[in-house]
Every structure is written in C-alpha cells, then in structure tokens.
Amino acid sequence: MAAVDLTTHPGHLARRLQQAHYLLWNTMVSEETTSPQYAVLNALVAEPGLDQRTVGERVGLDRSTIAEVVSRLGRRGLLDKVRDPQDGRRSLLRLTDEGLRVHRRLGVRVARMNQVFLAPLAADEQAVFIDLMRRVADAAEGLRNPAEPTAAPG
Amino acid sequence: MAAVDLTTHPGHLARRLQQAHYLLWNTMVSEETTSPQYAVLNALVAEPGLDQRTVGERVGLDRSTIAEVVSRLGRRGLLDKVRDPQDGRRSLLRLTDEGLRVHRRLGVRVARMNQVFLAPLAADEQAVFIDLMRRVADAAEGLRNPAEPTAAPG
DNA sequence: TCACTTTCATCGGTGCACTGACGATACATG
DNA sequence: CATGTATCGTCAGTGCACCGATGAAAGTGA
Secondary structure, eight states, rough: OOOOOOGHHHHHHHHHHHHHHHHHHHTOOOOSSSSHHHHHHHHHHSTTTBBBBHHHHTTTTHHHHHHHHHHHHHHHEEEEEEEOOOOOOOEEEEOOOHHHHHHHHHHHHHHHHHHHHHHHSOHHHHHHHHHHHHHHHHHHHHSSOOOOSSHHHH | OOOOOOOGHHHHHHHHHHHHHHHHHHHTSSSSOHHHHHHHHHHHSSTTTTHHHHHHHTTTTOHHHHHHHHHHHHTTTTTTEEESOOOTEEEEEEEEEEHHHHHHHHHHHHHHHHHHHTTSSSSHHHHHHHHHHHHHHHHHHHSSSSOOSSSOOE
C-alpha cells in the first residue's frame, strides 16, 4: 500500500542518470581519469594557475571533495600545487605537460560519449534536455547560496 | 586552449543535478534516511518479502551497494532479513512496523521536495523533463544488459 | 555421483560527495 | 598593535557506487 512510482521522481531519475553516465564514461572515455577529474583538468586548461577553491566552485565540488580530487591528480603528476605567495591560505593549481596531454587525449572520447549518451533523443530534444537540466541544477544550487546581493540589501 | 564548456555536457549536468537533489533531500526530507534508502523502503512496501538482489535491480543499485544500504536499514531496525529456505543463496527482505512508519512519514515530504526541485520549470516542461531523463537513463542502462532477447536473436 | 557452470552475498579497494571541526592565514576595526 | 571575523585547506566520519575476487549454494550434464 501507498508505494510510489519512482520513475516519476526527478531525484531518483537524476541518480540513475548519473550512474548510467558513470558506466558509459568508464567504458568509452577512461578507467583512470574520472569525469570530475576531467572537469578539473578542463577548468585549469581554461584558467591556469587558478586557486583550488575557485576550481572547485567552477566544476561544482565542495572544498573537501576538490581537495581529494586534486590530491589524486597531483599524485599522478597531472598538476602542480603551490602556495600562493600573496595569500598563504590559497593553493594555486597548474597543469603539467602530462596533464595537458591527458586532457587533450580525452577530449575526443568525451565528445563521442556525449553523443552516445544523448543518442536516444532527437536533435531538438537533446537541446531541450540540456536546457532543462541546466535550469533545474542552477536553481537548486541557487537555493544553497542564499542571495549574494550585488546591490545593498534591505 | 581547447578548453570545453561543461555546461553543455549532459554527464556533467547529471552530476550537478544529482548533487543538487542530494542537498535538497537533506534539508527538506530527512538527514537520517537517504534517497536510495527511501527507494529501498518503497520497493519493499510494494513487494514485501522480495529478495535483496531483485530489490537492488528495482531501485538501480548493484549487489555491493544494495548490501550496504540494506545493512544500514537493518541496523536501524527498519527491515528484517532472512535466508530464503527454498534457495539458500537469497536473502529475503521485509519492512518492520518502524520501516513502514518511516516510509509513510517521508512520503509527504518527498512529494513537497519534488515540487520544489521542479519549480523552475513550467508544468508542461516538467513532464517533458521527466520523460527525457527516463528515456536517456533507460537507454544507457540497456547498454549494460547486453540484450536479454525474448525472441531468437539474429 | 561427480565435475562444470551459474547465481547470490560478502569483502576489499577506489573514488565521489557531504558535514562538522580544526588550524593557519588574512583582513577589518578600534 | 591587538582583537575579532572571515576564508582556505585539511581531517575525520558517513554514505553511495563501482570493480574484482571469494565462498556458499543451486542447477546442469555426463
């Protein structure tokens, strides 16, 4: 009695979606470099020397998680980490040549995987899907950062 | 150079979506009972006495993960676990009264949270979103189970 | 009856993700 | 300069999610 159909629950679907993507990534992109790790590499390609916290913010990882991911990437020699001489609290990150190589090599496979992932949808549906996911994710993340008022608050 | 815009990558969005849902769940539904745990409770409300592996299949958890989730629920006294006398490999699961109570109590909050989660979308968009997520997730999971041919294959 | 194979649960290992607490550094005010 | 506040990184703890290996139980076939 009172059991619910979870296939209509967006949260449950989001979880299944993420798991499906995880598996697809493992088979089509890389078994060594995970999707969050690739996101970090990508952020540092765009902005070399960025500090750790900001990288985490860019890719959607909190401070604890970005610390672990960065630690793994550093252990594999894909990035260097140095204290900011201007601000001793910050860690500045920069890709090594090997990090750049890995990022470049994975790029093609990531694009292929995205195609396979979205293949069940028609082209116009794919665009709608991306848009809807982004709007929901943005809104939910906005609930967490409770305002960030540019103008003066009340 | 060659950095990519991750906000157009469905996998990255799926991860952010799942994280957003995780946070919303924690604040609006429960800090003790997680979303996967609720899914297990729900599956057992629908089919009491189901075996552990099938429950995992219903809610999208592999054998290792369902074992851990069931272990936590059992430790909290929300379900009972007994060996199948007909098949000594299987574990049969059944909710306790407390498990039923928790499931019933969370139902209302889950519905409220789903509304908040989907609030940024118009009503018709919400239906489309659910449909698209389900189709992508189903297809990707289908890639894993390599056929299950009902009729004779080629 | 005796292998062979399949299925289920468990265990160890890895990785992501959160919370809460901590120490170090920086900044802001008096 | 000293005190208080905010920020950054880390650590400990919990939970989900995967893989591969192992062992127990069941089924299959010679």
